[in-house]
Amino acid sequence: MTVIKHKQQRVGVFIDTQNLYHSAKNLYHARVNFGAIMKEVVAGRSLIRAIAYVITTESGDETNFFDALGKLGIETKTKNLQIFSGGAKKGDWDVGLAVDAIKLAPKLDTVIIASGDGDFIPLVEYLQTNEGCQVEVISFGKSSSQKLREVADDFIDMCDTPSKYIMTQGNQGNQNNQGLQNSDRNQLSSSKTTKRHPKTTPRIGGANKPTGSKQGNKQEFDFFDEEARPDSKFDI
Numbered sequence: 070m071t072v073i074k075h076k077q078q079r080v081g082v083f084i085d086t087q088n089l090y091h092s093a094k095n096l097y098h099a100r101v102n103f104g105a106i107m108k109e110v111v112a113g114r115s116l117i118r119a120i121a122y123v124i125t126t127e128s129g130d131e132t133n134f135f136d137a138l139g140k141l142g143i144e145t146k147t148k149n150l151q152i153f154s155g156g157a158k159k160g161d162w163d164v165g166l167a168v169d170a171i172k173l174a175p176k177l178d179t180v181i182i183a184s185g186d187g188d189f190i191p192l193v194e195y196l197q198t199n200e201g202c203q204v205e206v207i208s209f210g211k212s213s214s215q216k217l218r219e220v221a222d223d224f225i226d227m228c229d230t231p232s233k234y235i236m237t238q239g240n241q242g243n244q245n246n247q248g249l250q251n252s253d254r255n256q257l258s259s260s261k262t263t264k265r266h267p268k269t270t271p272r273i274g275g276a277n278k279p280t281g282s283k284q285g286n287k288q289e290f291d292f293f294d295e296e297a298r299p300d301s302k303f304d305i
Contacts, residue, residue, distance in 0.1 A: 072203065072223040074112050074179075081177040082110055082119040083166050084143065085184030092185065092209040096228070099235040104141050106234060109225060110181045110207055117177060119143045120169060122162030167192045174200040181205045182221075185213025193220050 084103070093101045107119065121138050125131055125147045135145045146169075148162060163186065170180055170192060180196050182189055185208035196202040203222045210218070210226035218224045227234040 072205070074114060076113050076115065078114045078178040078203075079117050079176065080111055080114045080179045080181060081117050081170070081173050082107065082143075082181045082183065083170050084119070084121040085162065085166060085182070085186060085189075086121045086123045087161065088184040088186050089208065092212040093235050096209055096211055097231055097235050097237070099231075099237045102234050102236050103138060103143065106183060106207060106227075107141055107143065109234075110183070110205065114179070116142065118173060120166075121145050122166050123147050124162070125149055163188050170196065171200075174202050177202060179203045179205060181207065183207050185209060185217065187214030187217050190214065190217050190220055193217065197222070 084106075089101045089106075093099050103121070119142055121143050123131065123135070123145055131147075135147075138145055146162070146165065148165070166182075166184075167189070170182070174180060174196055180202045182193070182204065184206070189206075193204045193206070196204050197220075204220075205223040205225070206213075206217060206221040207225040208227065209231075210224075210228045213226075218226075
């Protein structure tokens with residue numbers, strides 16, 4: 070049974086930037102196309118808020134990356150990378166993302182979590198049971214929690230069509246691109262049907278119109294040109 074999506078649904082998007090970034094890097098040696106993700110998850114509905122949670126480095130080389138997200142209508146919340154005396158590093162936004170989602174839930178019909186982190190399972194269940202929200206998850210299935218996939222009302226697996234959601238680094242003829250193209254062709258030839266199992270009836274609310282630039286504008290969904298691409302120091 071297909072999950073219900075209609076233009077009057079009020080949508081909030083919460084992006085675990087680090088989770089998607091490292092998944093794309095480890096699986097495909099590529100960067101995430103956040104514009105394509107926004108287009109997919111909003112799906113013509115009423116976008117109320119879109120927030121990306123990011124860990125910053127001392128060099129501050131993420132500025133252009135933040136500007137690019139802003140052009141897509143995505144707010145950014147930042148937190149400094151913690152480096153401990155023993156050399157260990159820590160940087161996550163799990164609690165902050167969860168708190169924001171709960172605070173905004175009364176104003177939303179659908180909460181979209183862009184992450185494969187299983188730590189968000191209690192959040193998904195709380196939003197469904199206590200707030201009556203439809204909760205949708207988008208992430209790279211190969212690096213996602215199976216339980217998170219199961220509890221979500223809808224799960225979009227970006228590994229089904231990776232070329233749609235990522236941008237490769239370097240020249241088109243390099244090995245990374247070739248590997249991606251081969252992987253993509255193999256996955257397309259044996260693509261799976263996305264598992265969808267709606268659990269709640271979404272509320273019909275506000276008439277806010279989705280934000281962002283017009284569809285069809287190529288730059289909207291491929292914004293990492295040479296000037297806007299984050300520096301390698303963003304690899305944290």
